[in-house]
Amino acid sequence: MELNAKYDHREVEDKWYAYWLENKFFHSEPDSREPYTIVIPPPNVTGILHMGHVLNNTLNDVLIRKARMDGRNACWVPGTDHASIATESKVVAKLKGMGISKDDITREEFLKYAWEWKEEHGGIILQQLRKLGCSCDWDRTRFTMEPALSAAVIRTFVHFYRKGWIYKGVRMVNWDPVALTAVSDDEVIHKDTQSHFYHLKYFISDGAGNPTDQYLVIATTRPETIMADAAICVNPADERHHWLRGKKVLIPLINREIPVIEDDYVEMDFGTGCLKVTPAHDVHDYEIGLRHNLPVLEIIDDRGRLNEKAQILVGEDRFVARKKIVGMLEEAGNLLKIEDYTSPVGYSERTDAVIEPKLSAQWFLKMDLLAKTALETVESGRTRFIPERYYNTYRHWMENARDWCISRQLWWGQRIPAWYLPDGQVVVEPDAEAALKAAQKINPALTAADLRQDEDVLDTWFSSWLWPISVFDPEFPGNPDHEPNADLKYYYPTSDLVTAPDIIFFWVARMIMAGEEFMGREPFSNVYFTGIVRDKLGRKMSKTLGNSPDPLDLIAKYGADAVRIGMLLCASAGNDIFYDESQVEQGRNFCAKIWNSFRLVRGWTVDDAAPQGEAAALAVRWFSDKLSQTVATVEDHYSKFRISDALMTVYRLFWDDYCSWYLELVKPAYGTPVDRRTYEATLGFFDSLLRLIHPVMPFITEELWQALADRREGETILFAPTPKAGEYSAQRIADFALAAEAAGNIRALRQEKGISPKEPLDLYVDASFPQEMFPVLEKLAGVHVSVGEAAGAGASFVVGTSKLFVALEGRVDAAEETAKLQADLEYQRKFLAGVRAKLANEKFVAHAPEAVVAVERKKEADALSRIEAIETALKALGA
RNA sequence: GGGCGCAUAGCUCAGUUGGUUCAGAGCAUCUGCCUUACAAGCAGAGGGUCGGCGGUUCGAAUCCGUCUGCGCCCACCA
Numbered sequence A: 001m002e003l004n005a006k007y008d009h010r011e012v013e014d015k016w017y018a019y020w021l022e023n024k025f026f027h028s029e030p031d032s033r034e035p036y037t038i039v040i041p042p043p044n045v046t047g048i049l050h051m052g053h054v055l056n057n058t059l060n061d062v063l064i065r066k067a068r069m070d071g072r073n074a075c076w077v078p079g080t081d082h083a084s085i086a087t088e089s090k091v092v093a094k095l096k097g098m099g100i101s102k103d104d105i106t107r108e109e110f111l112k113y114a115w116e117w118k119e120e121h122g123g124i125i126l127q128q129l130r131k132l133g134c135s136c137d138w139d140r141t142r143f144t145m146e147p148a149l150s151a152a153v154i155r156t157f158v159h160f161y162r163k164g165w166i167y168k169g170v171r172m173v174n175w176d177p178v179a180l181t182a183v184s185d186d187e188v189i190h191k192d193t194q195s196h197f198y199h200l201k202y203f204i205s206d207g208a209g210n211p212t213d214q215y216l217v218i219a220t221t222r223p224e225t226i227m228a229d230a231a232i233c234v235n236p237a238d239e240r241h242h243w244l245r246g247k248k249v250l251i252p253l254i255n256r257e258i259p260v261i262e263d264d265y266v267e268m269d270f271g272t273g274c275l276k277v278t279p280a281h282d283v284h285d286y287e288i289g290l291r292h293n294l295p296v297l298e299i300i301d302d303r304g305r306l307n308e309k310a311q312i313l314v315g316e317d318r319f320v321a322r323k324k325i326v327g328m329l330e331e332a333g334n335l336l337k338i339e340d341y342t343s344p345v346g347y348s349e350r351t352d353a354v355i356e357p358k359l360s361a362q363w364f365l366k367m368d369l370l371a372k373t374a375l376e377t378v379e380s381g382r383t384r385f386i387p388e389r390y391y392n393t394y395r396h397w398m399e400n401a402r403d404w405c406i407s408r409q410l411w412w413g414q415r416i417p418a419w420y421l422p423d424g425q426v427v428v429e430p431d432a433e434a435a436l437k438a439a440q441k442i443n444p445a446l447t448a449a450d451l452r453q454d455e456d457v458l459d460t461w462f463s464s465w466l467w468p469i470s471v472f473d474p475e476f477p478g479n480p481d482h483e484p485n486a487d488l489k490y491y492y493p494t495s496d497l498v499t500a501p502d503i504i505f506f507w508v509a510r511m512i513m514a515g516e517e518f519m520g521r522e523p524f525s526n527v528y529f530t531g532i533v534r535d536k537l538g539r540k541m542s543k544t545l546g547n548s549p550d551p552l553d554l555i556a557k558y559g560a561d562a563v564r565i566g567m568l569l570c571a572s573a574g575n576d577i578f579y580d581e582s583q584v585e586q587g588r589n590f591c592a593k594i595w596n597s598f599r600l601v602r603g604w605t606v607d608d609a610a611p612q613g614e615a616a617a618l619a620v621r622w623f624s625d626k627l628s629q630t631v632a633t634v635e636d637h638y639s640k641f642r643i644s645d646a647l648m649t650v651y652r653l654f655w656d657d658y659c660s661w662y663l664e665l666v667k668p669a670y671g672t673p674v675d676r677r678t679y680e681a682t683l684g685f686f687d688s689l690l691r692l693i694h695p696v697m698p699f700i701t702e703e704l705w706q707a708l709a710d711r712r713e714g715e716t717i718l719f720a721p722t723p724k725a726g727e728y729s730a731q732r733i734a735d736f737a738l739a740a741e742a743a744g745n746i747r748a749l750r751q752e753k754g755i756s757p758k759e760p761l762d763l764y765v766d767a768s769f770p771q772e773m774f775p776v777l778e779k780l781a782g783v784h785v786s787v788g789e790a791a792g793a794g795a796s797f798v799v800g801t802s803k804l805f806v807a808l809e810g811r812v813d814a815a816e817e818t819a820k821l822q823a824d825l826e827y828q829r830k831f832l833a834g835v836r837a838k839l840a841n842e843k844f845v846a847h848a849p850e851a852v853v854a855v856e857r858k859k860e861a862d863a864l865s866r867i868e869a870i871e872t873a874l875k876a877l878g879a
Numbered sequence B: 001g002g003g004c005g006c007a008u009a010g011c012u013c014a015g016u017u018g019g020u021u022c023a024g025a026g027c028a029u030c031u032g033c034c035u036u037a038c039a040a041g042c043a044g045a046g047g048g049u050c051g052g053c054g055g056u057u058c059g060a061a062u063c064c065g066u067c068u069g070c071g072c073c074c075a076c077c078a
Helices: A009-022 A051-069 A084-097 A107-121 A124-132 A147-162 A223-228 A239-244 A283-292 A318-332 A368-379 A390-399 A432-442 A486-491 A501-519 A551-558 A560-569 A581-602 A614-639 A643-666 A676-693 A698-708 A730-753 A771-781 A814-840 A842-847 A850-876
Strands: A035-039 A073-077 A166-176 A181-183 A188-205 A211-220 A231-234 A248-250 A257-262 A274-277 A335-348 A356-365 A384-386 A418-420 A426-428 A494-499 A524-529 A761-765 A783-787 A794-799 A802-807
Touching: A009 A560, A009 A698, A035 A051, A035 A486, A051 A073, A051 A124, A051 A494, A051 A551, A051 A560, A051 A643, A084 A107, A124 A551, A124 A560, A147 A166, A147 A426, A166 A335, A181 A356, A188 A223, A188 A318, A211 A223, A211 A248, A211 A274, A223 A318, A231 A239, A231 A283, A274 A283, A283 A356, A318 A335, A368 A390, A368 A501, A384 A390, A390 A501, A418 A432, A426 A432, A494 A501, A501 A524, A551 A560, A551 A581, A560 A581, A560 A643, A560 A698, A581 A643, A581 A676, A581 A698, A614 A643, A614 A676, A614 A730, A614 A771, A643 A676, A643 A771, A676 A698, A730 A761, A730 A771, A730 A794, A730 A802, A761 A771, A771 A783, A794 A814, A794 A850, A802 A850, A814 A842, A814 A850
Parallel strands: A035 A073, A231 A257, A384 A524, A494 A524, A761 A783
Antiparallel strands: A035 A494, A166 A181, A166 A356, A188 A211, A188 A248, A188 A335, A231 A274, A248 A257, A418 A426, A761 A802, A794 A802
């Protein structure tokens, strides 16, 4: 790129990504190095990139790039998840747009459409990750529903079935009437919802099905289900209701007779103490029904409409029916009152439909032993969580895990490998052929046509829990005779997993279970939980709110490097991220700063004969120290997954120390050349800085690193080693900080007095001021420094323990200056008094560690010398 | 209802087993500068009783108790 131009990320990003791809720099094969492995949290195959992906994958990419530069064999496996419910609902919606209903086509036809959709949209998100700079090993791209991985899922099902851990049972499940499938407990979100408490009169039957004038009152939120009532239940200890024993009551509107029963489940002080029992449409009522042998009458169909068993309002949606039946009840005189009521209602995570409890036959996987093992993995520390507070959450869930409902009434996914015989018996085998053989052992006369495969598919998480294994060797899970291949042996367990905390149970916990089950050990060493990306106002980013920017627009506008920085700047571990575009602007500004500093350095001409100036020589020594010190800090941050701290540390090193101090010190006057030694050192520092920043800003660093020197064919910053922390002089760093502070004071003085930055001034310092730093002051503050005291008018200030005096003959008001010094003197005396009081405290001296007391003594000495210095200055002013 | 966590500058957050002048950073704000790398910039400045109260200690932003205000997870009182 032209040196004089402004930085233009568009010219840079595509060029280098193409170069990296072309040379297969991201590809990894097992070798003798230590592996560093990450498997991507697979995004939904039909998804598009959102800010959560940006955060997550930026963090992943920073870690993988850092490891690569640290000399490890870095492998980041990308891929996508078939996401059965999400994808199926998109395909259904698309077909609807084409005038096709899912009900009218066969499973095979539907799947054809679904695969077409996948082929069309499935690669999009992976392409988008490339724009972000993700250095995935694209040759290893996987899809949870590709044939080999699907086969692994099927074998896994068979494995657990044979182990006796998978069973089919009729259970009350969470039914999603929009997606028309059962969903797991974890996919139900309970939200407090405004509704009403309807108090209904149920009249006592006279025994012949006619109402008497006696009645009881029940309170319900779901009046539309009364037609499915099987009983009225009261607490046996509730004396208020003893008169109801043995009575029967009539369901309003339809006058069906139901008994009054007693069960401890009923809370006496909630509602009216009478509960209507509706076994088909409430989990608890179902349990009560089992205990009391009540009939189960289902009146709501799969789509949430009343069916003919309801007798009235047949075909109406449950919410419409609720409204209508309230009117009917009122008319019939059964409605006593309506109260406002807020109660938790379950919503489907995917469709946001209100979940309908529904009885159905589903497949379950027993969790007890799996959860126990997976808890042990984390408790023993073999898998660490960052931040640590997720241990508690995890433990609680593992100790209370309920069996996992793994069947889904969908078509998009791995079909359950269970075949039913005509007599209802079931065989579970990896494929139809094996199923037939198994069936023929039961009944030799059976043919393939007699077998019927289960219609359901498996929960998506039942395939993604194998991810860290199956991406390397899909033959392995559920295949006891198979030796793990070289990849699996080398890359498993993976190193770090970066993911959002909301899938800790869906995915993280279950990967640990599958890892322990099949590999006998944990799937990853560390799990880093990111926060959730929110907007400035703290709202979760969502499509419906429209508060989520399109990451690709941001990348186009500001550049991928800037977007990555913007994301990381506010991403301290475990906290939610409050995204604001100004952070991305800050990232872009940093790119510009780096670019401009490069322009400065490359624009210099070099004079081999010129000697190195004192200021430059000092600057080189100092920056070398500062660099070493900072590298150590950055390494420490990385080791604790404090990525944003690592970034901020480097940011300040580059901007404040390198640009504002170092380059200003070594910068030759306009038009003059720089000496060779300083030039080489400056380029060397630049190289180190680029390598230090590369994991967070891959593109601009590659561009500049390539331009910084003649690089060999195929050389890249991707594999350039991370700068190592060397020895450094903490003293020099401290001394420089003093000089920098002094220079700042002098600049402020100039501004205050209206003295041009170029006008030379005389500065007098006392002997305690580090002499090595004189050139810094001379260059940066435009002063001539000498040791000693000056007589006459001037301005004085204290830096560290040194007294500095700037001669300003004729330009200071002696009275004003005296007043300032006196104020300073007073402050120092107060401070001294404080320190002395502390030292006079016997308990302090007795209890505090020696080092702490020594510090106090030093403070005392320093304060004394400062006071002395100020008094001297006051004397000079004639006070 | 149970559990976990948070509260520090206008905003977002550091503050690593209580102790260096420890009250910090970045952004934002204000002032002065278009100074031949950079106005997407430079040089400065202001700004906080560390949520309230109480306790432990020679010493508390840091430990304990309590109150207030938030957030998250789990949870089927119809």
